[in-house]
Amino acid sequence: MPDLIACLPGDGIGPEVMDQAVRVLEHLPVDVEVVRLPFGGAAIDEVGDPMPPRTLETCREARAVLLGAVGGPKWDTGGPRPEAGLLGLRKALDVYANLRPARQGDIDLLIVRELVGGLYFGARGVRDDGTVFDTCEYHPDQIERIARRAFELARGRSGSLVSVDKANVLDTSRLWRRVVTEVAADYPDVELRHALVDSFAMEIVQAPERIDVVVTENTFGDILSDIAAAVTGGLGLAASASLGDAGPGIFEPVHGSAPDIAGTGAANPTAMLRSLALLLEHALDRPELAASLVESVDEVLASRPTPDVGGTATTAEFGDAVLASLDRTGVVRR
Numbered sequence: 001m002p003d004l005i006a007c008l009p010g011d012g013i014g015p016e017v018m019d020q021a022v023r024v025l026e027h028l029p030v031d032v033e034v035v036r037l038p039f040g041g042a043a044i045d046e047v048g049d050p051m052p053p054r055t056l057e058t059c060r061e062a063r064a065v066l067l068g069a070v071g072g073p074k075w076d077t078g079g080p081r082p083e084a085g086l087l088g089l090r091k092a093l094d095v096y097a098n099l100r101p102a103r104q105g106d107i108d109l110l111i112v113r114e115l116v117g118g119l120y121f122g123a124r125g126v127r128d129d130g131t132v133f134d135t136c137e138y139h140p141d142q143i144e145r146i147a148r149r150a151f152e153l154a155r156g157r158s159g160s161l162v163s164v165d166k167a168n169v170l171d172t173s174r175l176w177r178r179v180v181t182e183v184a185a186d187y188p189d190v191e192l193r194h195a196l197v198d199s200f201a202m203e204i205v206q207a208p209e210r211i212d213v214v215v216t217e218n219t220f221g222d223i224l225s226d227i228a229a230a231v232t233g234g235l236g237l238a239a240s241a242s243l244g245d246a247g248p249g250i251f252e253p254v255h256g257s258a259p260d261i262a263g264t265g266a267a268n269p270t271a272m273l274r275s276l277a278l279l280l281e282h283a284l285d286r287p288e289l290a291a292s293l294v295e296s297v298d299e300v301l302a303s304r305p306t307p308d309v310g311g312t313a314t315t316a317e318f319g320d321a322v323l324a325s326l327d328r329t330g331v332v333r334r
């Protein structure tokens with residue numbers, strides 16, 4: 001039985017980079033069945049719902065979800081939002097651990113972002129006087145499970161972990177710091193440091209090569225991962241894996257739908273292809289194929305870059321070059 005891969009191309013450059021990922025996936029020696037499903041703004045246009053029930057059902061049954069990007073100005077009009085579909089899918093699959101690696105040259109860091117709690121999922125509403133509120137909420141168990149995941153990951157790397165919070169101001173951050181410190185007792189081999197998010201943002205810009213594994217809450221992780229992407233060459237390069245304890249993970253670029261370049265053929269498919277590599281590693285248990293794909297993508301980044309990284313290749317030309325590189329390195333066709 002082939003492994004079912006649920007592909008959610010989404011909006012803007014989402015479908016453009018997804019096309020390259022699917023070409024590559026179908027070229028690789030893996031037994032998969034790829035099913036494309038409506039999601040985000042595209043699904044709002046089709047059926048009025050950013051996450052149609054059949055899309056969610058298929059994702060639940062899948063081995064993994066490969067996602068492009070959602071959103072765009074077209075859906076900023078007060079109706080249903082594409083982003084709500086993405087948040088709903090993350091919550092439904094309980095993929096609480098969002099791994100966002102960033103590497104280039106001496107830099108090799110990994111942001112472990114809590115993905116299903118905090119400001120994104122707390123109480124929200126409007127008061128009678130017109131005040132609008134979003135609430136940051138965390139239960140200790142939510143912090144404990146992401147902390148354990150981060151310590152495990154740090155243990156498998158250099159053995160150092162930075163926990164990022166705003167404990168000088170926020171009660172949720174003080175809870176975060178306390179729980180992470182308690183979990184640290186089970187990982188005496190990992191060196192833990194706490195940092196405040198504002199100065200840590202500066203640290204990522206000034207000395208990213210000194211950072212290894214970072215664990216942080218949802219909103220801080222969102223922002224810090226774009227900064228980490230920027231210091232390693234830009235959003236076109238940054239991949240992610242969103243994992244739970246069981247069930248399918250979601251593999252998606254850190255970037256969004258890039259409405260400013262959608263339709264021009266200028267989108268860099270690297271982030272998408274690296275997300276596919278994370279899928280090969282984490283969902284299909286094929287680390288050797290993941291490594292080959294990463295190597296080929298790196299080679300093409302040097303030889304045939306897209307405009308965002310100083311070249312002239314189109315999205316499809318980049319994909320062509322990756323397929324050619326995979327062939328050259330002996331990764332057999334299906």
Ligand code: NAD
Nearest residue numbers: 069070071072235236254255256257258260261267268308
């Ligand atoms: P964005 O990430 O879409 O774009 C930011 C900048 O980076 C733009 O200049 C864009 O052209 C560039 N960029 C991004 N990806 C690129 C790529 N692969 N190749 C070359 N250049 C790339 O962020 P934004 O403009 O703030 O958001 C646009 C929309 O995307 C919004 O609706 C937002 O909600 C949505 N969004 C979705 C996701 C997601 O689906 N996971 C993530 C972030 C933003």
Ligand code: IPM
Nearest residue numbers: 070071083086087222254256
């Ligand atoms: C990301 C995106 C999403 C987030 C949005 C589109 C909901 O910015 O994956 O980084 O904030 O998590």
Ligand code: MN
Nearest residue numbers: 222223226254
């Ligand atoms: Mn983001």
